[in-house]
Ligand SMILES: NC(=O)c1ccc[n+]([C@@H]2O[C@H](COP(=O)([O-])OP(=O)(O)OC[C@H]3O[C@@H](n4cnc5c(N)ncnc54)[C@H](O)[C@@H]3O)[C@@H](O)[C@H]2O)c1
């Protein structure tokens with residue numbers, strides 16, 4: 516039987532894609548649909564799935580088939596208030612998916628690791644020019660989330676956010692992407708919030724106070740505080756007490772590495788609360804505390820849990836949550852507290868996070884249980900309402916067959 520070149524090529528592709536361990540090399544472009552489904556914030560409190568023509572893939576671009584994307588606090592703020600005036604906007608920056616088509620100039624990710632069709636990637640909102648730059652520096656240069664996938668103003672591409680079935684990662688933009696094929700899907704969805712804690716712990720380490728045998732308080736057991744516990748545990752810190760009012764969240768903190776917990780709602784007055792924290796450490800105050808609530812009262816309280824000469828990392832106020840009243844004499848000066856603030860992360864921290872997630876998995880931490888709810892893209896508005904209800908931990912929007 517005579518075969519032409521394209522028939523032979525097709526057979527070779529089929530054989531290769533059936534060999535286990537070898538990623539599919541069959542050009543998925545044939546299966547790429549004509550249209551892209553994009554989860555768009557079309558008005559305040561309304562996420563809709565819109566359909567647009569599939570964008571062209573330029574020589575420096577990547578077309579990615581999205582697997583899933585976490586809903587971030589920033590997405591919820593956009594949903595409720597649109598502080599960056601971006602509506603209509605394709606949201607979603609905590610996403611991951613598989614490269615299905617590549618421009619001919621794309622050879623490596625932003626860290627220099629080779630990429631090919633079939634690889635799993637994430638993007639990062641920090642640019643490449645300086646690995647130690649943070650969003651704090653970027654905000655001085657860029658208003659809002661310029662060049663951040665999931666916070667890009669809508670344009671003729673439309674496939675600009677990860678709450679979509681495909682996203683176009685554009686070489687022309689300054690933002691960065693990474694090949695994370697060696698991480699499972701849930702870990703990949705958790706990279707962005709985990710990077711916040713890698714950065715916070717790096718900031719904490721600059722105080723010189725945090726040690727293997729430190730007694731550490733983590734105040735707040737939302738996703739941020741819980742991931743903080745997991746990062747500390749993965750580093751080898753054993754003596755961690757969590758403080759929150761939600762028993763279920765604090766119980767979960769034990770599975771991520773906490774050795775004790777204190778329910779702040781069960782102690783009247785800050786003195787009694789501080790004593791309960793002391794008791795949980797066997798009669799000692801904390802050497803170090805991570806403040807992971809957005810509550811001004813939480814900020815004021817946390818100083819009372821720390822010993823003289825101890826340290827504090829305040830990371831709970833991503834946005835302005837109001838003023839807190841402290842006593843500078845008792846809380847900072849006479850105690851000689853060393854305090855650091857922490858906001859977002861650097862590119863270096865982002866890459867460190869990939870290894871953290873592998874280590875956390877290796878020591879058996881149930882990281883994937885941080886994702887409490889998965890919704891298919893078609894039910895994205897419900898997913899946002901669930902996130903707003905604050906009844907789960909991380910809420911994710913998934914490809915229809917992965918939800
Ligand atoms: N630094 C950063 O870059 C960064 C990044 C993301 C989020 N954040 C901030 O981190 C904070 C936590 O985020 P999250 O997603 O975990 O939020 P969350 O609301 O899910 O969790 C906060 C937790 O704090 C608890 N809490 C509230 N008041 C308290 C108090 N007085 N004492 C003890 N516990 C108290 C709540 O019960 C809740 O479990 C938010 O305020 C967010 O703005 C900061």
Ligand SMILES: [Zn+2]
Nearest residue numbers: 587589609707
């Ligand atoms: Zn985010």
